[in-house]
Amino acid sequence: MRVRFAPSPTGALHIGGARTALYNWLLARGSGGAFVLRIEDTDRERSTPENVAQIIDALEWLELDWDEGPFSQAERRPRHEEAIRQLRESGHAYEHEGATRLRVPDEGRTVVRDAIRGEIVFEHSAIDDFTIARSDGSPLYNLAVAVDDIDMRITHVVRGDDHISNTPRQLMIMRALGHEPPAYAHLPLLHGPDGKKLSKRHGAASVQALREAGYLPEAVRNYLALLGWGYDDTTTFFTTEELIERFSLERVSKSPAVFDEQKLRWMNGRYLRELDVGELRRRLERLLGRELPREAVAVAQEKMQTLADFWPLAGFLVERRDYDEKAWGKVMRDGAVENLARAREALAGTEPFDTKHVEETLRRLVDELGVKPKDVFQPIRVAISGTTVSPGIFESVATLGRSETLARVDAALRRAGADQA
């Protein structure tokens, strides 16, 4: 099996393209075949080196490696011109106002045998003679694709649904050139929440945006695999090996799917929690560009859904930050300040200062004061984290350490005192 991913470099790779690449890659890896990367850059205005680099970058991040390429379609122009010449000489194409058009017979039909949709019939009467080369001689999309797929000995063309209508044209070119076409499979398109085909206009849905938002490539692969494909009625999580083994075109659905970031977040959280702390720390440090204490990472892990969640949730374990005024106002009232002062005394004597002993200390204090747990815990939480949401309070306090915890509590007590005065 020889498959290819042939994006046109129009900017960041969006998830629709990423899914097409993934499916092709799964097919190649599952069959022991080859995955060819070809950049469709014959439109010079849109194809910039930066855009090409973005695609390569996205594929690398997704860990979808290719066996051949990247080939530049533009660089194959001599071969395309040769094919155009051949078509004109054989009478399959003719010149019209300087451009070259393929002669489409009025009679007959071209049948596309699609692995996902079955046979699709196109009556030739509905297809006009179409242009295969501009008047300056440069080859156009349908010609270049047909020639390249033949030359690169592609056996299965797996691409988006939006190419179905172009398929009979490409088939005609291949046959006019004397070649048997490969097999085809057209994937349902990915739509935005507005129901339209996904494009750059739906901004956030690019691979680079997902990376920046803190998603894991393995989670993205799993999620993307399920957008348009299903294995059975219950399995949701697949290792990449399982995807390679189980993926098949026969089970690809026919209807368009809508990208749902909430579900991706959920799935990403599940993958995140499976990571060992060291690995999670490495990934966080790479994303945030700074070193992080292992303990802070361990404490935050169970509450993160994306890597980007770490800082807002647990950044206070790394550096002090300002109080959230709403949180302060809500918690630092009634007996809160007094409870906080008592907690300070108790923690000052806690030995050793670990999670277990911090918990014992604070729970004992709750008993002594005869208040509800949160009357003691929340003021501490606000004092050390600045807000009402944080990882577990005992772990947080222990991770922060005695001196830093006491310093922050003291600062909060001073502020509370100033408030009253």
Next chain:
RNA sequence: GGGGGCGUGGUCUAGAGGUUAGGACGCCGGCCUUUCAAGCCGGAGAUCGGGGGUUCGAGUCCCCUCGCCCCUGCCA
């Protein structure tokens, strides 16, 4: 306009004539409980786009219809 594709809860899907239409995300409630999550338990939500047929029986087969999307470019 012409051609093509698609239509199962808000979303992703299972279903290849006989199931109380299954699962997942999200949502609601409960448990847990130190906040928020996670986890566990439970719940609401689909007359399978609509209408006709065929059949003892249709989401599954046939016809019609509606809706959405794609192509229709000297873009890809």
